Amino acid sequence: MTSPGVAWPRRAGVLELRTPTRELLEEVLVWRNRPEVVRWLLRTTVDPETFIRVWLEDVGEPDHHTAVAVLDGTVVGTGSLRVHDGIGQFDGDAWRRSEAELGYLIAPAYAGKGYATAIARTLLELAFDELGLHRVTAGCFADNVASWRVMERLGMRREQHGVRDSWHAELGWVDGVTYAILAEEWATAK
Secondary structure, three states, X not given: OOOXXXXXXXXXXXXXXXXXXXXXXXXXXXXXXXXXXXXXXOOOOOOHHHHHHHHHHHHOOXXXXXXXXXXXXXXXXXXXXXXXXXXXXXXXXXXXXXXXXXXXXXXXXXXXXXXXXXXXXXXXXXXXHHOOOOEEEEEEEOOOHHHHHHHHHOOOEXXXXXXXXXXXXXXXXXXXXXXXXXXXXXXXXX
C-alpha cells in the first residue's frame, strides 16, 4: 500500500525510484554497513533483518515515502520523505502534515555522480508538487560536505549550524547543520 495518488516507480534523472522490496533491500545491505557509508550516518551498523522489516513496514505508511534507487538494474541508493506536523496554534490545522524530513543515501561506488541530487530533487518534487507540503528539512553532520552540498544545489538554505550538538562515535561531539526549503522557494528554485 502506498499513499493515495503517489505513483511508483518514478524517474529521478537516469535513476528509477522503486518501492522497497526484500530483494532490493538485500542489495542495499551489500554496502549499507560499510565503514565509508556509516561514517556520516546517525544509525551506524544495522541488523539486516530489522533493516528490511522497518523499510517494508514504511511501504504501508501513508506519510512515509521511501524508495530504492536503481540504475540499469543495480541498486545505487535510497531516499526517504517523512511527512509530519509542523508547528502551529491549535486554532486551525494548516500546520498538520505540512512538513517533511528528507533523506538520501548513495552506494560508495556511485558517490559523486549526481545521484543523491537526483533522488533528493525527485522527493522534493513529490513533497511540493504532489503532496502540497509547506516545508521540507534535512540535516547532516557539518563535516559531511557532500550531503549539505546536495541540499544547497537544490536551493535549500542552511537554517541552523549547531556547535558540537551531534555525537559521532569516532569524532566525539561535532557540529551539525539543518537545511530547509519552503514550497514557494522550491517553485522559484526549480
